[in-house]
Amino acid sequence: MTERPTNLHQALMGGQVRIVSANLAQTIEALEFLTRRFERDRQMLADLSHAPDSAAAVGVLTAFCQRSLSDYMAEAARLSGLIMATAEQVSGGVQDEVTALLGGTPRR
Numbered sequence: 001m002t003e004r005p006t007n008l009h010q011a012l013m014g015g016q017v018r019i020v021s022a023n024l025a026q027t028i029e030a031l032e033f034l035t036r037r038f039e040r041d042r043q044m045l046a047d048l049s050h051a052p053d054s055a056a057a058v059g060v061l062t063a064f065c066q067r068s069l070s071d072y073m074a075e076a077a078r079l080s081g082l083i084m085a086t087a088e089q090v091s092g093g094v095q096d097e098v099t100a101l102l103g104g105t106p107r108r
Contacts, residue, residue, distance in 0.1 A: 012100055018093035022086040029082055033075050040067065 044064040051057040 012097050015093035015095075015097035015100070018096070019090050022089035022093075026079075026082055026086050029079070033071075033079075037068070037071060040064070040071070 044060065047060045047064075048057055051060050
């Protein structure tokens with residue numbers, strides 16, 4: 001009789017682990033993107049400080065803005081896919097919890 005509470009506990013914890021793990025993975029991805037962007041911002045400032053004249057400075061800023069736009073568009077596409085995967089993982093975790101609470105066997 002002690003088997004069911006243990007299985008229920010494991011199923012509930014398994015669902016929670018999937019949910020939290022999915023959210024942490026999404027956060028890590030976002031932070032990695034921000035790290036890359038901040039490094040590029042820093043590089044742009046260094047390039048800007050070495051520009052010999054206003055025309056060169058405008059060139060640095062133009063190139064930076066174009067690359068930033070491209071980076072953000074690519075990241076938005078990547079994050080939308082990650083958000084979809086996260087939603088699927090969260091949904092699966094919630095379904096596992098509900099199944100366990102109703103006495104069924106959750107997926108693994």
